[in-house]
Amino acid sequence: MSLLQISDLTKKVGNKTIVDRLSLEMDKGEILGLLGPNGAGKTTTIRMIVGLVSKSEGKVFINGEDTSLHFEKAMKQVGVIVENPDLYKYLSGYDNLVHFSRMNSKVTKKRISEVISLVGLEHSINEKVSTYSLGMKQRLGLAVVLVHKPSLLILDEPTNGLDPAGIRELRGHLISIVKNEGVGVIISSHLMSEMEMMCDRVAILNKGKLIGIHNVSEMVEDECSEVGFEVDRPDYAIQVLQSLLSGKTIIADRKQIKVHIPKERIPEISQHLLGAGINVYNIQTVKKTLEDKFIEITGGNIH
Amino acid sequence: MNLIRNENMKIYKRKRTWVMVALVIVYVLIQIINLKTAEDTAFGKDWRTKLEQENISLSKELEKSNTLIIEDKQAKKKLLLNQYYLENNIPPDTNAWSFAVGQISNIIFAVSLIAIIIGGEIVAAEFGSGTIKLLLTQSASRTKIYFAKYTAAILFGLFLTLVGILTAILFSSFIFGLDGLGDNYFFVKDQTVVGVPILQALIGSYLLNIPFLFLAITLAFMISAAFRSTTFSIVISILVTLVGFILSIAMNGWYWTKYFVFSHTDLNQFIFGTPSVEGMTLGLSVGFIILHLLILHLISYPIFVKRDVA
Numbered sequence: 001m002s003l004l005q006i007s008d009l010t011k012k013v014g015n016k017t018i019v020d021r022l023s024l025e026m027d028k029g030e031i032l033g034l035l036g037p038n039g040a041g042k043t044t045t046i047r048m049i050v051g052l053v054s055k056s057e058g059k060v061f062i063n064g065e066d067t068s069l070h071f072e073k074a075m076k077q078v079g080v081i082v083e084n085p086d087l088y089k090y091l092s093g094y095d096n097l098v099h100f101s102r103m104n105s106k107v108t109k110k111r112i113s114e115v116i117s118l119v120g121l122e123h124s125i126n127e128k129v130s131t132y133s134l135g136m137k138q139r140l141g142l143a144v145v146l147v148h149k150p151s152l153l154i155l156d157e158p159t160n161g162l163d164p165a166g167i168r169e170l171r172g173h174l175i176s177i178v179k180n181e182g183v184g185v186i187i188s189s190h191l192m193s194e195m196e197m198m199c200d201r202v203a204i205l206n207k208g209k210l211i212g213i214h215n216v217s218e219m220v221e222d223e224c225s226e227v228g229f230e231v232d233r234p235d236y237a238i239q240v241l242q243s244l245l246s247g248k249t250i251i252a253d254r255k256q257i258k259v260h261i262p263k264e265r266i267p268e269i270s271q272h273l274l275g276a277g278i279n280v281y282n283i284q285t286v287k288k289t290l291e292d293k294f295i296e297i298t299g300g301n302i303h
Numbered sequence: 304m305n306l307i308r309n310e311n312m313k314i315y316k317r318k319r320t321w322v323m324v325a326l327v328i329v330y331v332l333i334q335i336i337n338l339k340t341a342e343d344t345a346f347g348k349d350w351r352t353k354l355e356q357e358n359i360s361l362s363k364e365l366e367k368s369n370t371l372i373i374e375d376k377q378a379k380k381k382l383l384l385n386q387y388y389l390e391n392n393i394p395p396d397t398n399a400w401s402f403a404v405g406q407i408s409n410i411i412f413a414v415s416l417i418a419i420i421i422g423g424e425i426v427a428a429e430f431g432s433g434t435i436k437l438l439l440t441q442s443a444s445r446t447k448i449y450f451a452k453y454t455a456a457i458l459f460g461l462f463l464t465l466v467g468i469l470t471a472i473l474f475s476s477f478i479f480g481l482d483g484l485g486d487n488y489f490f491v492k493d494q495t496v497v498g499v500p501i502l503q504a505l506i507g508s509y510l511l512n513i514p515f516l517f518l519a520i521t522l523a524f525m526i527s528a529a530f531r532s533t534t535f536s537i538v539i540s541i542l543v544t545l546v547g548f549i550l551s552i553a554m555n556g557w558y559w560t561k562y563f564v565f566s567h568t569d570l571n572q573f574i575f576g577t578p579s580v581e582g583m584t585l586g587l588s589v590g591f592i593i594l595h596l597l598i599l600h601l602i603s604y605p606i607f608v609k610r611d612v613a
Contacts, residue, residue: 091313104442
């Protein structure tokens with residue numbers, strides 16, 4: 001049984017379809033990213049999964065429990081942070097934890113102190129949340145969603161408003177939680193590089209439709225990559241390369257010449273260049289990022 | 304139950320709440336000072352002559368033709384009561400208990416206006432602060448959250464009324480004394496004077512005035528849950544209850560007030576008095592109030608449960 005199973009999830013507002021028959025599955029111990037440009041339907045999808053927004057069609061199962069039929073039972077296993085974790089500012093961090101642990105049965109005091117130390121808030125837990133920094137709020141938010149030991153964590157744009165250090169810290173927490181507590185995480189973001197570092201798989205959404213689900217490791221490691229040669233006589237170098245790689249596109253950018261070749265051919269090509277009396281100053285392989293791949297897949301319509 | 308404890312925690316852990324409690328206490332203190340400085344409480348030994356004088360001026364009042372129905376009614380009641388005191392040789396002295404009985408409807412009115420603030424923000428504030436997203440994604444149905452919040456708002460109102468009444472008894476006892484618990488409380492019902500033990504009057508009067516509080520809080524809660532706006536909810540609710548309260552007094556005795564819910568919220572008229580309009584009964588009024596409460600919930604409950612939180 002999958003940890004999370006979504007089938008034909010659809011949201012229509014008026015005659016606009018915001019999410020269109022989206023289906024996917026994920027398992028425990030996995031970090032799945034929902035990737036897509038603004039307005040692709042990531043947030044709506046997540047809010048439908050957690051019951052904040054009603055579904056026009058489709059079903060959501062969490063550990064086999066239908067969220068429309070048994071909401072309370074299904075949500076027992078879920079921790080949700082939608083955007084920034086908005087907590088009760090006038091309560092202390094500890095009271096916030098008490099508040100949300102009361103909403104789920106079987107949370108002991110021991111567990112509460114456990115999550116406090118997990119996110120490293122021992123020293124400020126009795127202070128009011130209004131005195132917390134954004135990073136501290138983010139950590140308290142994590143403690144709040146982890147306190148009832150969920151098997152599925154759902155995070156919507158958790159990196160919004162965080163500075164690079166905060167994002168890095170959050171990433172560290174998430175990865176250690178997945179390792180130590182064996183939960184599955186579904187996370188939406190438009191920050192490609194972040195997703196690349198965090199996720200095992202990414203589901204790419206565009207205009208409400210699921211375009212594809214990819215393993216991140218496969219996506220970024222292609223056999224062919226772009227290689228740039230910095231040379232002193234680009235015109236001549238192009239001629240040499242043309243005879244070597246007939247039919248391939250060669251892009252010249254001042255003294256940089258870029259070609260698409262497998263890694264194994266780099267020594268051969270550089271030998272030929274040197275043999276033709278061309279000085280090579282620099283050879284650079286441009287690694288493809290998730291972002292490039294993403295733009296390739298969505299056809300460049302990021303906005 | 305845990306959900307109600309949560310709501311209570313969110314109410315009572317805020318300083319603002321205790322400012323409201325302090326306001327109620329100050330309000331009651333002002334009432335005590337008012338009564339103490341007003342001359343007609345100190346009847347002393349010559350209470351007979353004072354009551355006789357009062358009766359003469361009341362009779363003159365009654366002869367005037369430009370008075371409201373309620374003024375006439377009040378004057379007639381006072382006249383009957385004064386005559387009763389004179390005939391039975393009972394000095395109309397104020398003590399802590401009779402003061403409290405007399406203040407109950409005032410206290411509940413004032414408390415209602417304050418409790419509206421909590422009723423008006425208890426749902427809307429969660430939307431305002433964004434905490435609604437965390438609240439609704441826990442293992443608790445929206446129905447449970449809705450009723451937990453409503454219960455907490457009502458409990459807060461009841462708590463404030465108790466604070467008000469206990470303050471009234473406690474502080475007025477310093478001035479008027481605690482004696483007189485065994486005395487009777489007198490009221491006019493159907494043109495005759497009736498007396499009941501004062502404690503019975505105190506508890507009875509409290510219970511019979513409570514519907515006003517329920518109506519005020521429910522109205523504020525309804526607007527809060529349906530429209531998600533704290534300010535809107537508080538302002539509208541205070542306006543409606545104020546206007547309703549004033550109209551129910553000013554228009555007391557007019558036939559159409561039979562269909563006006565604020566004329567029904569003071570159930571005292573059926574037990575410790577005379578109904579403001581002929582044909583009104585206790586059962587009818589209670590039913591009419593419950594109908595209004597139900598309608599308010601029928602508006603806000605479906606909206607709250609179905610709303611998309613975007």
